[in-house]
Every structure is written in structure tokens, then in C-alpha cells.
Amino acid sequence: MTLPEPQFDDLYRELILDHYRRPRNRGTLVSATRTVEGVNPVCGDEIRLDLLITAEVIEGIAFSGQGCSISQSSASMLTERVKGRSTAEALRALTEVRAMLLDGAPPASDLGDLESLEGVARLPVRVKCALLSWNVLQEGLTSPANVA
Amino acid sequence: MTVPTNLDVVRIQRDFPILRQEVNGRRLVYLDNAATTQKPRQVIDALVTYYETSNANIHRGIHTLAVRATAQYEAVRGKVAAHIGAPDSSDVVFTRNTTESINLVARAWGDANVGEGDEIVLSLMEHHSNIVPWQMLARRVGANLHYAAVKNDGTLDLDSLRALVTPRTKLVSIVHMSNVLGTINPVAEIASIAHAAGARLLVDGAQSAPHLPLNVESMDCDWFAFSAHKMLGPTGVGVLWAKAGLLQQMEPFLGGGEMISVVKPEGSTWADVPHKFEAGTPTIADVIAFGAALDYLSDLGMESVRAHEKAITAYAIEQLELLPGVQIHGPHDVELRGGAVSFTLKGVHPHDVSTVVDSYGVAIRAGHHCAQLLMRRLGVPATNRASFYIYNDERDVKVLIESLQHAIRVFSNDAARTAV
Numbered sequence: 001m002t003l004p005e006p007q008f009d010d011l012y013r014e015l016i017l018d019h020y021r022r023p024r025n026r027g028t029l030v031s032a033t034r035t036v037e038g039v040n041p042v043c044g045d046e047i048r049l050d051l052l053i054t055a056e057v058i059e060g061i062a063f064s065g066q067g068c069s070i071s072q073s074s075a076s077m078l079t080e081r082v083k084g085r086s087t088a089e090a091l092r093a094l095t096e097v098r099a100m101l102l103d104g105a106p107p108a109s110d111l112g113d114l115e116s117l118e119g120v121a122r123l124p125v126r127v128k129c130a131l132l133s134w135n136v137l138q139e140g141l142t143s144p145a146n147v148a
Numbered sequence: 149m150t151v152p153t154n155l156d157v158v159r160i161q162r163d164f165p166i167l168r169q170e171v172n173g174r175r176l177v178y179l180d181n182a183a184t185t186q187k188p189r190q191v192i193d194a195l196v197t198y199y200e201t202s203n204a205n206i207h208r209g210i211h212t213l214a215v216r217a218t219a220q221y222e223a224v225r226g227k228v229a230a231h232i233g234a235p236d237s238s239d240v241v242f243t244r245n246t247t248e249s250i251n252l253v254a255r256a257w258g259d260a261n262v263g264e265g266d267e268i269v270l271s272l273m274e275h276h277s278n279i280v281p282w283q284m285l286a287r288r289v290g291a292n293l294h295y296a297a298v299k300n301d302g303t304l305d306l307d308s309l310r311a312l313v314t315p316r317t318k319l320v321s322i323v324h325m326s327n328v329l330g331t332i333n334p335v336a337e338i339a340s341i342a343h344a345a346g347a348r349l350l351v352d353g354a355q356s357a358p359h360l361p362l363n364v365e366s367m368d369c370d371w372f373a374f375s376a377h378k379m380l381g382p383t384g385v386g387v388l389w390a391k392a393g394l395l396q397q398m399e400p401f402l403g404g405g406e407m408i409s410v411v412k413p414e415g416s417t418w419a420d421v422p423h424k425f426e427a428g429t430p431t432i433a434d435v436i437a438f439g440a441a442l443d444y445l446s447d448l449g450m451e452s453v454r455a456h457e458k459a460i461t462a463y464a465i466e467q468l469e470l471l472p473g474v475q476i477h478g479p480h481d482v483e484l485r486g487g488a489v490s491f492t493l494k495g496v497h498p499h500d501v502s503t504v505v506d507s508y509g510v511a512i513r514a515g516h517h518c519a520q521l522l523m524r525r526l527g528v529p530a531t532n533r534a535s536f537y538i539y540n541d542e543r544d545v546k547v548l549i550e551s552l553q554h555a556i557r558v559f560s561n562d563a564a565r566t567a568v
Contacts, residue, residue, distance in 0.1 A: 005554060006172065006507035012500075012558060020559075043499055043515055044529025066529065068497035069559060129499060 012069065015116035019073035024080050029062045036143070037065075038136035040128055045071040047133045049079075051140050056087050063133060070117070070126050075133035077113045087141050094134050101127050151463045151542045155448060155456045161539045163188040163444075174509030177544045182327050182355060182488040182535035183513055184377045187441070191380055194440035198433045205429055207406055221432055224439035225422070231442050231450075232353075232372060233363030234389050241388040241395065241422040242435055246354040247277040249373035249388035250321070252425065253350055254281040256398040258319070261348075264290035267317045269347075271296040271304055271333075272525045273326045276518040278352045282321060291318070298525050302329040302478035302485075310341055317347040324356035328517045328533065329478030330461070330485035332356070339368040354378060357387075358537070359457055359486050361450040364389055380441035382434035388425070395421040402427040453538055457487040460536045464489055464545045471552055477526050487536035490517070493552065496559040498530045504558065508551035510544075 032050035039046050045067030052060030061083050063075040082090040096108040100118055107115040120130045161167055164186045169176050178186060198220070204213035206221050229237040243249045262268065268282050272295045286293050296309035304322075313320060320342040325332050335351050342349040351369040356362065358379035364372050371394070376385035390398075400407055400418055404427035409417040418424045445453065462482045468474050473494030479485045493501060498514035505512055513533040516523045523529065534548055 006174075006504075017558070044523070045499075046529075068499035070499070123503070126499065126503065 013116040013119070015113050016069060016073045019076040019113065020069040023063075023072060023076040025062050025083065026064065026076065027062045028064055029060050031060060032062075034140050034143070036136050036140040038132055038139070040067070040071070040132050042128065043067070045129060045132055047071065047075050047136050049075075049133065049136050049140055053087065058082050058085055058087060058090055067132070068126075068129055070120060070129040071132045074114075074117060074130045077117070078133045078137060081112060081114060082137070090137065091141060094138055097134050098131070101130055151459045153456045153459055153541075154452045155538055157456070157539060157541045160188075160448075161541075163190065164539055165189060165192070167539060171509040171511070172507050174507075174547075177508070177510040177547045179534040179536065179540065179544065179548060180511045180513050181358075181537040181540075182378070182517075182533065184383070185358065185380055185537050186539070187382070188380055188444055190444055191382065191437045191440045194437040195382065195433050198436050202436075203433070206432055207423070217432060217436075220436045220439070221430075224435050224442070227439050227442040227446075228387055228389075231362065231446070232357065232389060233365055235365065236392060238420075238422055239390050239392060239395060241390070241425040242430055243386035243388055243425075244384055244431070245377075245386035246352060246373045246375045247281075247386070249371075249386045250278055250350065250352065251281045252388055252401045253371050253373075253398075254285045256401045256425070257348075257394075258282075258285040259288065260399060262286075262289050262291050262318045265316065266291045267294060267312075267314060268292070269294050269296060269309065269312045269317055269320045269342075271309065271322055272298045272521050273304065273329060273331065273519065274321075274323055274521065275327055275352065275354070276520070277354075278321055278323060278350075279521065282319075295521065296322075298329075298522065302326075302331050304331065304333050306334070306337065306341075309338065313341055313345045313347060315345060317342070317345050319348050319350065321350040321352065323352040323354075325353075325359065325486045325488075326478070326519075326522075327355050327488055328490050328519050328522055328531065330488040330490070331478055332360070332485060335367045335369060343368070355486060355488065358445075360454055364391075370394060376434070376438040376441065380444055381438035382431075382441075384431040385434045385438045395425065398425075400424050400427070404428045406430075448538065456538060457536055458482040460540055460542070460545065461485070461487045461489060463542060464534065464536065464548070467545055467549050468552075471549070472556060477528070477531055488533060489535065490531040490533045492528055492531050493556055496555055498532045500559055501532050501552065501555045504555040505548065505551035508547055508554070510548050510551050512548070 029050035031052050033053050034051040037048045046065040048064045050062045061079045099105040100107050101121050104121045120126050166186050202216045204217040206218040225237040225240045228240045294312040297305040299305045339349045348370040350371040353372050353374040357374035370391045372389045377383040407424050407427040475492050477490040502514035515530050
């Protein structure tokens, strides 16, 4: 074949692939105060978040599950973004991520690695992959503690 | 072509205007034919010609256009009958799609003939459209559902089906060709199992009607359901064929215009079959254009269509097997299968595969293919699926393989290590 290889810079930025290949905070937390799970019924992607929340601060977080590079890297970035932060700040990050992915808003200045997901907004079929872990986080922050 | 074919694929490709476009700067390679096929110029022209020259409501008017439209619409019933080897075109009902055809049987036959404690036998390789209508019926009447097993090679476990069919079984409903595995099921044998127990057999022909020479009489099924849009025709047209005399025993599905004989305040009598099942104004233009699709396939000859697809599918499977970490889900022998080829690549999620190959202009499907029971049986959340038709050639397979090699380079190895 003589055509050059297509580029995926827009979607598969190095940061996304890096989080996919070397996920941060992957696993489970025995000390979790809340465990929440979500499934994308369309593609079968699964995310579980274990949260250790003390006095409105996310002191610990871990994710597990399986799925595509977008859903898994987004979850990895999520854990980095909210670990050690207050639940209010985590909810603010959630709002910013949704604005970027759903409304095509420019990434907020404090999103960090999550900025790399900006290109996903142009692929509506993949937006739900990127949002899966964030929807799970929202449930974890707004539902009552389910682990003693 | 090193792939032998008895179709003039270059000439066929010229008949499909949509294939002339570029996607992401590449020639469009359309390999999602199990979802829907593209339409030849002849079918598109038939739609336009109908609206420009013959548009009228059918079966009612006395005027010239109404008579012409009615004749064109009814002529397609005969073409459908010829395509499936049905002796009588009055056993052919037009619906919206395969799903509606199956729901029609579940309502119009199921409600009257399946009762509490009765059994319905399906298989684990069914499309949701051949599962959910029976689950709904079972809930309405208190019947039980049973699912025949699928063997590791992707074929139906006939022993399991035989064991499930009992004197309480009222219906066996089985897919003719799996939309995921490509597996062609031995429907004549299944018919004899069902009939020996006094049960009826419905065959979901959504994937077989476009690709195989068919004869509903030798299959000996009681109903055969399929969709026009998967065989060059427009969306919005489905077919339900029933064995002689069976439609007469079934109550109407929808009530309204066209399906009645006499309407009185206290009640109505029904029109003869098949019109009893075609309430309201049907999708006339689309049915007539479906006739052009059937003419197109008949000109090619279904034996030739099948031979071409066997050749391209064998080549695709051979090339896919050379990829590292590939697993093909379904039989490898093309005598046992059609051209829907599902596969997974170790460590590369189907969504990522689909996005990468799309950048090469290649359209394949990623997901559960409306077959969640089968995904669970295969132990995968989703698969990739490439599915072939009359306009696909060796070149298309080569572009697919090249794009898959790229996806593997981007995602595998590291990804496989971190997979749960």
C-alpha cells in the first residue's frame, strides 16, 4: 500500500495511550467507604470505583473494570484528578469534564491530563466511553455510604 | 483477483453510487453489510420513478395511478415468493422489518396458541429480535423459554436442542444464519425435530435471505422472516412468509384500514390474507423498490452470490488468522457459514479497533451485535465484525488487514499486560 498511515493524534494522544498502558490507581481499596459500579450497556465497558472518603475528602481511590482505551484512560486520569481533593472539588471537575465532552467547551485550566480527552468530543459515539467513570464517580459522591 | 469469483464485481461496484466516496481521505470500504447493505442505482431509481410517475394509495382507488401503484406493489409479492421458493405469493406479508414479522407471529399466533406452562425453544445465538418478543409472550401467557446451546466451534448444539424440545413445546424459533458467528443452522433438521413434537418452527432469515439460495418448502419451516434493507432494498420493508393455511388461522396483528372486509358498529370482518395483516397505508414506494433489489439479485443468481461470498469469506478468514492475537468467533469452514466474520484482537478493545480502521475508510461493526446472550457464551463483552456482500473484493480485505495491523501496533502488548 502506498498511502501514508492515517494519524490518530486527535483522539489517541500519547497521554491517553500512556494511561491505558500504565493505568494509575488501578485495583481495589480494602479500606473503601463506598464502592460504585457502572456499565455501558452498548459496548459492555465496566468501571468500578472504590472510594475512601473521610470528612468530605477523597483520601483514597482505586478503579477496576475493563473496556476500551478511552474508558480506561479516562478512569485512570479521574483517579489522579480527584485523589486527595474535597468532594466539592471532585464534583467541580466532573462538571468541567462534562462541559468539555458534551458541550465542546475548551478544557478548564485545572483539568491536567484530562485535557487530552478533548478530541473525544468530536466523536459522539466515544463520548459515553470517556464519561463512564465520571458518571460512576457522581453516584459515589451523591449516594449514601454503602460500605461500613 | 486471486480470490475466484463468478460475479463481475467491478461492474457491480459501479452500480452503487455511495461506494464512490472517500471517508477520512480513503476509498470507502464498506464491511458492515450484516447491519444493512448499500443500495444499487436501480433501487434508488425505482424509488424516484415511483414518486415521479405512479404515486397513489393502493387497494382503494379506481383511478389510473391507484391501479398502477397497486399492480406494482402486488407484483413484488410474487418476486418475494420466487426468492424464497414459496409456492403461493398470498402467503407473503409485508411488514416493517424482521423484528415486526417476529412480533406479528408472537401476537397473532402466540397469544392464541401458547399457554401457561407451554414451552418455547430458542438458541443462545439468537438476535435480540428473536428473543425479546418471546420473552414478552412468555410473560403474557405464563410460558417458559429454553435456549439451545452453542458449541465451542460456533455451531448450534443440536443434541441440546433435541433434549429441550418436549411435548409441551409449542414453538421453536431459530436463526438461519447467525449475525455474529456467520453459522448456518440446519433448519430442515430442526424442522423435523420441532414437528415430531407437534411444535411450529419460525426461522429468522434476516441474514440468510440476502446471501443464500433459499427454499422455504425444503426447509419445511412454518414461518420465515426477513428484511429488505439487508439485501439491497430500502429500509422500512420486512417480510413474513407463512406455510399455506397458517395465516388464515391467525388473528390480525394491527387493526385499521385495508385489513377489513366489512366494518359495522358492533364489529368487523377481516380481509383475506395477506391483507388481513397489512393494516394502514404500507411503505408502498419502498416495497416497489424492494422489487428492483430482488430483480438485481435474481439477475446475479443467488448461487453466484453465495459462491462469491464463500470465496471472499475464506480469503478474509485466512488473512485474519495471520494477525497476532486474533480470535475468530464462529466456524472456519465456509460451507458451514456465511460472510459475517466476528473476531477479537488480544488486548485491543473492539471500540478502539473500529475507530482506527475507520480512519482507513473501513466500516466495520464493534459491539454486542444485539446478541448479548451469545456474547456471554463466548465470554467477550464485544467483538469486531466484518461482513461481506456482492460488491466486496480482495482489495477491501487487504485494506481491512492493513488497518488492523495498525490498530495492533498502537494498542497491543502493553494493553494486553494491563488487561484485567
